[in-house]
Amino acid sequence: MRRASSATPGQLDNAETTSEPVGPEPPDDGGVGAPDASLELNKGPDMVGRSSPEAPEPAGLLYAADVSDSPHLDETLSWVTTEEVQSTDPLAGQFDHAAWIDETAIATVGTVAAGTIAADIGEHPLVEDTRHDDLEVLYVRAPGLMHTDVQLLTAAALASRVPVSVPPLPAAAPEDEAQQPNPLFVVGALGLVALIIAAFAAGGWWTSRTGEDEPIAFGDVGTDTVPTQRPIGAIAAPTTTVAAAAPVDQEVVLASATEALRNAGYSGMSVRYEGDLLVLEGVMPATGLDAGYFSRVEEITSVISGIDGVQQVSTRLFLRGDDARLRSQLRALSESTPVEFPFASADLTPESRNALQAVADAILANPGLRVLVAGHTDATGSPEANAQLGGARAGAAIQELVRLGVPITRLQPVAYGELFPDAAGTDAENRRVEFEVAP
Amino acid sequence: MKRLALLILAVGLLATACSDGDDTGQAGTTLASTATTSPTTTTTTPATTTTAAPAESADEEPGILTDGVTVTNDTIYVGILADLSGPFSGNVIDLVDSQLAFWAAKNAAGGIAGRQVELLVVDTAYDLGQHQLLYGNMVNQVVMFSHSTGSPHTASIADDLVRDQRLAIPVGWYSGWSDPGLGANLLELGSNYCIEATNAVSFLSETHQQQFGELPTIAIATDAGDYGQDSAAGAKFAAAQLGVDIAFDGEATLAFGGDPSATAAAIAASGADYTWVATDPITAAELVSQSLSSGYRGGWSGATPSFSPRLLDTALGDYLSQAWLVSVFFAPAGADVPGMSEVYAVLAESFPDRFPSDGLVRGYLEFSLTAQVLERAAALGDLTPAGVVDASKQIGDVDFGGISPTNLYTRDFNTSVARQTGLYRASKALFESQGGLGAVLGDGAVSAFEPVAPAYVSEVAANMAFDEPCYVFGS
Numbered sequence: 001m002r003r004a005s006s007a008t009p010g011q012l013d014n015a016e017t018t019s020e021p022v023g024p025e026p027p028d029d030g031g032v033g034a035p036d037a038s039l040e041l042n043k044g045p046d047m048v049g050r051s052s053p054e055a056p057e058p059a060g061l062l063y064a065a066d067v068s069d070s071p072h073l074d075e076t077l078s079w080v081t082t083e084e085v086q087s088t089d090p091l092a093g094q095f096d097h098a099a100w101i102d103e104t105a106i107a108t109v110g111t112v113a114a115g116t117i118a119a120d121i122g123e124h125p126l127v128e129d130t131r132h133d134d135l136e137v138l139y140v141r142a143p144g145l146m147h148t149d150v151q152l153l154t155a156a157a158l159a160s161r162v163p164v165s166v167p168p169l170p171a172a173a174p175e176d177e178a179q180q181p182n183p184l185f186v187v188g189a190l191g192l193v194a195l196i197i198a199a200f201a202a203g204g205w206w207t208s209r210t211g212e213d214e215p216i217a218f219g220d221v222g223t224d225t226v227p228t229q230r231p232i233g234a235i236a237a238p239t240t241t242v243a244a245a246a247p248v249d250q251e252v253v254l255a256s257a258t259e260a261l262r263n264a265g266y267s268g269m270s271v272r273y274e275g276d277l278l279v280l281e282g283v284m285p286a287t288g289l290d291a292g293y294f295s296r297v298e299e300i301t302s303v304i305s306g307i308d309g310v311q312q313v314s315t316r317l318f319l320r321g322d323d324a325r326l327r328s329q330l331r332a333l334s335e336s337t338p339v340e341f342p343f344a345s346a347d348l349t350p351e352s353r354n355a356l357q358a359v360a361d362a363i364l365a366n367p368g369l370r371v372l373v374a375g376h377t378d379a380t381g382s383p384e385a386n387a388q389l390g391g392a393r394a395g396a397a398i399q400e401l402v403r404l405g406v407p408i409t410r411l412q413p414v415a416y417g418e419l420f421p422d423a424a425g426t427d428a429e430n431r432r433v434e435f436e437v438a439p
Numbered sequence: 440m441k442r443l444a445l446l447i448l449a450v451g452l453l454a455t456a457c458s459d460g461d462d463t464g465q466a467g468t469t470l471a472s473t474a475t476t477s478p479t480t481t482t483t484t485p486a487t488t489t490t491a492a493p494a495e496s497a498d499e500e501p502g503i504l505t506d507g508v509t510v511t512n513d514t515i516y517v518g519i520l521a522d523l524s525g526p527f528s529g530n531v532i533d534l535v536d537s538q539l540a541f542w543a544a545k546n547a548a549g550g551i552a553g554r555q556v557e558l559l560v561v562d563t564a565y566d567l568g569q570h571q572l573l574y575g576n577m578v579n580q581v582v583m584f585s586h587s588t589g590s591p592h593t594a595s596i597a598d599d600l601v602r603d604q605r606l607a608i609p610v611g612w613y614s615g616w617s618d619p620g621l622g623a624n625l626l627e628l629g630s631n632y633c634i635e636a637t638n639a640v641s642f643l644s645e646t647h648q649q650q651f652g653e654l655p656t657i658a659i660a661t662d663a664g665d666y667g668q669d670s671a672a673g674a675k676f677a678a679a680q681l682g683v684d685i686a687f688d689g690e691a692t693l694a695f696g697g698d699p700s701a702t703a704a705a706i707a708a709s710g711a712d713y714t715w716v717a718t719d720p721i722t723a724a725e726l727v728s729q730s731l732s733s734g735y736r737g738g739w740s741g742a743t744p745s746f747s748p749r750l751l752d753t754a755l756g757d758y759l760s761q762a763w764l765v766s767v768f769f770a771p772a773g774a775d776v777p778g779m780s781e782v783y784a785v786l787a788e789s790f791p792d793r794f795p796s797d798g799l800v801r802g803y804l805e806f807s808l809t810a811q812v813l814e815r816a817a818a819l820g821d822l823t824p825a826g827v828v829d830a831s832k833q834i835g836d837v838d839f840g841g842i843s844p845t846n847l848y849t850r851d852f853n854t855s856v857a858r859q860t861g862l863y864r865a866s867k868a869l870f871e872s873q874g875g876l877g878a879v880l881g882d883g884a885v886s887a888f889e890p891v892a893p894a895y896v897s898e899v900a901a902n903m904a905f906d907e908p909c910y911v912f913g914s
Binding site for chain 1: 516523524525528529532533535536539540542543546555557558559560561562564573576577696698700704720721724725728729731732733734747748749750752753754755789790792793794876877879
């Protein structure tokens, strides 16, 4: 590897960071439920804003929530200053921020098109007042607003499913003003704050402890012209040709097929009807595929193909298990029977051992998936020591799960320590191990 | 018992994606969702003979050479050496599943030259010895390998592939694959780790300078071996070219299942503005969390295998959505590129309840490249392993509809290295708006990435001249 002595002519022309979108126009969404209006943050004006000539002309709304009662305020927002907010405020000079906004108590909830959720916010029981709702920026004053409320507002924005718009930004700073905050950077920072708050509402995570950290903002290069990712257009529903046949009792067929699969040892598979089509689906055992996947599919299909009433079988037999099902099972177990530890200990209690039996059962019932075993602690002690303790707790849980029959290859420890406390939990509840479907 | 009229319906048939004019008339030119007969001719397990002597086929297409073992009158056997239970299994299983779905559709549309393609799949568990062992067990049964997980693993069989006259598509983006001396029988997909790191470090440097008026500092933390150290070499190369200071060099300090705490502490102590990582997603998650514990507050980016959108569902998800610049070799699921619509449609029909993993898109790329090589071999009249190797030398460049940068299979080192990678931001908002880990293709869910620079070629990467790999294997 070496640097070429000179640039190859034309090579840089291949860089597409400043090219126009190359894809075809988005087809009609066709009602596929695509997230065409997810709340987008941290966008430059040319990307989604009103300065784009192709964009519709919704007025931008900047929702701001006073979260001064937040117990996490200092941790989350101390680096967002009123000055930064003002620097992105299209109403600068028209609006007395100092009288309205507490010095450190403003958080951007999100940006959505005008008129779409203003009513929702206005009807929020904690909202006392709004300002400038007839202008481009709406500030919401809600002294009692807590994280969950902010999340509700965010959810309302998400649910509005409308194109994103942002307020117009001040002109970019000239090069000799490099010490001034980059407006795009500030918008990015505000966007990050919104995510921080939503994250707290969702269960808490790391926050700045010093209040001096500067957020990292990516994406200010090329974001003005890159194509936005969008959902694919309408997906044609599968159609099948079904041979004419005598009517069948689908319930009887399903019962027979289910029993046949169970008797043959294919517990990870199931059958159901899609119209007249019998669908065989589930997790394909990874072993035995060295003789051929399609041969194996045919072999498994033959288990039910002889059942009276079975005319056609569509197979969806793949290697990955059901992420969503395992995830929901693991989370439900964390709620109902948490795996908790004594103070400063990685020793499993009898209750925790019992809880791990249910976890093992869930993992074993969902083949093809690996599980993160995350060890947590309370905040007593140093972060480094707590990370070690978290790792030890994860290891203890894994040891027990392996004893209960879970292959160790399906388990991976992660030592989170005190980083991710259960926001609503006590210290005792934070001395825990949690389980997540592995990435 | 009544006469069985069993039909196995291939999932998600898109004839335009899975068939071409070389097929034998069963393929349509429109959405082919009609029932087709089961590939009942694929039940014969290939013999385990050690010699695959070419012989003239006696089938209905006398012009095509077969050997009766790896390719018969009705079946072409293709191998998959995949990590189905190791550190990269989360993505690799999706990738393999995707291949299975696309081949099912291809077979339903007539297969290749009238033959069904059967896939022989084994779990290498990302274990070097297991990879080599399973390769040896399988090599005489298949015409080629459409998937080989792991750079060091694939490098370890590279010479064997040449000796055995087999092709393989590596799942691993080592910069040596383009070196004819190593990768003569390897078909590279996308760019390589070295270019990827070069692009990412260049981008971070560029944006940081714009934001703060000065160059950033970076830390590097990678696995040992071809993957991690190739990536580290690219990061260092870019840093040297741009004048970026490397505050901590943690090349080869990480390993799957290892303890990253020392590396995390060093990253925190370095105070680097950004850390470039090349490891697996779980180790990356642990490294990030431990670095945070140690007080690190810089940004992150990493090689493609280091990040998974599924991390957004973990406790780290919110943090990563803000602090991790996602680097990818391929367009994510649902990205706005011309070739994505058809691919997405097949995936949505095949996996309506599946999370929109990018591994599924990569699986399509492996399928597509394999299919094009096999069709070329069929057109040339020789589907034996040697014929398939010869065909691979004639495919030139392969268009993936923008899903992957065009690879030039020229066997010339420098010109065959693709320079483009993609940079995205993982969006927790998009992730959650689609249902989090419950987002499914059947609902039109896409990868929870927002484009930052989706087709990025840095000046440094564009001007890199390859006459040897960035990291020399075994050094």
